[in-house]
Amino acid sequence: MTDTMRAIVLDAPGPPDALTIRELPVPTPAAGWVLIEVKAFGLNRSELHTRQGLASGVTFPRVLGIEAAGVVAQCPGGEFPVGHQVVTMMGGMGRTFDGGYAEYTCVPASQVIPFASDLEWSTLGAVPEMLQTAYGSLTVGLDSRPGQSILIRGGTSSVGMAAAVLAKQRNMTVLSTTRRANKLAALTDVGVDHVLIDDGNVARQVRDILPAGV
Template identity: 70%
Template sequence: MSSTMRAVVLDRPGPPQSLQVREIPRPDPGPGEVLIRVKAFGLNRSEQHFRQGLATSGSFPRVPGIEAAGVVEEAPGGELPPGAQVVTMMGGMGRKFDGGYAEYVLVPAGQTIAFVSDLPWEQLGAVPEMLQTAYGSLTMGLQARAGQSLLLRGGTSSIGLAAAVLAKREQMTVWATTRTERHRGLLESVGVDHVLIDDGDIAAKVRALEPDGVDGAIELVGVNVLKDTLRAVRAGGTACFTGMLSDQWTIPDFYPMDWLPNGVRLTAYSGDAGSLPAPVLQEFLDAVARGRAAIPLGRVYALEQIEEAHHDMEAGVIGGKGVVLTQNPRRTGPTAPG
């Protein structure tokens, strides 16, 4: 086996062209560690923030990437057999230690989730962080129940699309926002019941059809619209702050009595591999294989196209979850989930 690997290295914060594909030493696992041969990895806004120097943690030079999907190459402690299919995410990946933008990634054994699936790697690579965040936001952030109503502020994001898929599996009524009419079909393709064009006043649009407000909301845009999102939620309901597509995540001079409507709860969600139970991952993948759920896959890139991928992510033109294949990619355009 070669002692080197191809990896994307970021020496310092900068524009997309700061991401350089290089040959670097392949890591060697020790006890309690798993070396994963990466087949695919998803693209995430937090990696864009890290590249731009906006992250609050991490060091350079660094191989970015907070998630990966692949097969076990080595596990000296015997936690997993070689060849086992696994995903991994978070836990310091791509910040404190080298992440998934590489042919191999070394992670703590407890940070892996095993699964079995015949789905193609471009689909599997889209799932880990997207499913973990959507599932955690619904279950831990909102404690959502079957049949409730849900607002997704930032519905065309990969997490918004995944949350819609999960919510519809629970017979929830889903409202989702987009800034442009051309994304209506994408949202409707994952089962969204009410598509709302976001002009900054979503609460009024929701209450025009649902006077009491929705049972829950997942905020994926940022604090610049959070106050309005809270006003779309009924008394006794919950809004979960999960994402910040607008790159705005702090509230100057926060005054709770002004921001929080009477009886509306505000929570937040940020999870890791331990937040996604293995049975939930397996059940979701099985449902996709049977045509009962969909993976909102956007564009697929080669490792050498990482600069283009980050340009597309910044421009918001991926149209779902962006995925990079480490070997022999089949380049695709935006894909509307079926």
Template identity: 65%
Template sequence: MRAVVAPEPGPASVLELRNAPIVEPSSGQVLIRVKAFGLNRSEIHFRSGVASSGSFPRIPGIEATGIVESAPGGQFAPGEQVVTMMGGMGRSFDGGYAEYVTVPAAQVIAFTSALPWAQLGAVPEMLQTADGSLRVGLRAETGQSLLIRGGTSSIGLALTVLAKMRGMTVYSTTRRPEAVARLRSIGADHVLIDDGSIAAQVRRLCPDGVDGAVELVGVDVMKDTLRAVRPGGVVCFTGMLSNHWAIPNFYPMDWIPNGVRLTAYSGEAADLAPETLQDFLDAVAAGRAVIPVGKTYRLDDIVTAHEDMEAGRVGGKGVVVIDDRAG
């Protein structure tokens, strides 16, 4: 099979397209013929050598979407449409940047959809993270208000889509004025230009503060995000687009306003219920939701894809399509 290999840590140019053996699955594993896979910033962290886990050489990729080729344990039937994600993919064992991937059956989720693979490939990790941030991190409720700090990221765009499906009022941030129309087109009610301080902007629109916020930029702006939320509201730390992960000399009483709650979210395949995945894909097919795909690439374009991710040129979820044919 053709696969992308990171032989060692380094810039995007270290990624190499090679021929690699297909790993034959055991009874507890599933061999998936990959149709498409999403691109994630955590794969940049791994490739760069700053991730907290993983080894080289490695086929990267924390997610993949495709067709079951073989499942010796009988958990899935050949030909079933499936997604897989996390669980050590692309770090402790070879991941989704390949024509085939072998993964534990426990991290495979089946679905049925006639949507194009370029759309389906964007969904698994993006949906799992956005859904978990709302459901677990915030315990969001219909009709509440939500601030998304980092709204033009793939997770930020997915959060907007899911929040509007829940009847929420969405405040979304971007550093780029040219992105305002994109955010409004997927349902954001208020778009705020982020100059590093947005709490005052939020309070002008919502004087008591929003009910909840998802922090996707990082701890360098989280103190400001906390001040945009009402007492009793919640901030969920989900992402770190700025690559700032830790708070030096953290003093909670200075950082966290009275009554505001701070949580976090990171998940695995088990955290995405099959019915959540299927309901979302059905909503997209029916025109009630959208999948915020930015750019699509081929396997041969992986270096360009990583360079685009790092430069912020994708404009949504980046997807590599290996085979866009049905079946």
């Protein structure tokens, strides 16, 4: 492992060219922290807000990025084996400490999630925050239960598709909307029970299927 890394740094809020690629020292993890070699990271509206100066609690200069996927490079506390696939997200990443827009990121072990997958890193990099958004909405946000029904607007978005899969795993009846009829198969393939073509009157379509609503 080298002593330096490339990272995308924001010195202060500004236009897109305020983001600059620089060589920085590779962070040294303390006990309870994990150094991750970043293989991929997702882009989120949160980072746009940070660049535009709309996010609170951000200190500068800062390496942005609220999520990352990669492998464990160093773990002085022994929580995870070196080389193991992991993802991390949120918890101050890219706000109060440097985030995933770099070749390495150092995060608390408590926000590292191990996994094993043969998927390409370009796919895995898009998963953490997207999946957490869908899962958190179903659990913390809605407290959804087996046997209930749910209407997912924007069903063919990544969050919408993930929410449908997770809802079916919870034995829920899933209704999803799309504006395009050629997306119907994509939704039924992930288990959606009822695909609604958004014609501006989704409520009527829902009532036709579930008179009591979702």
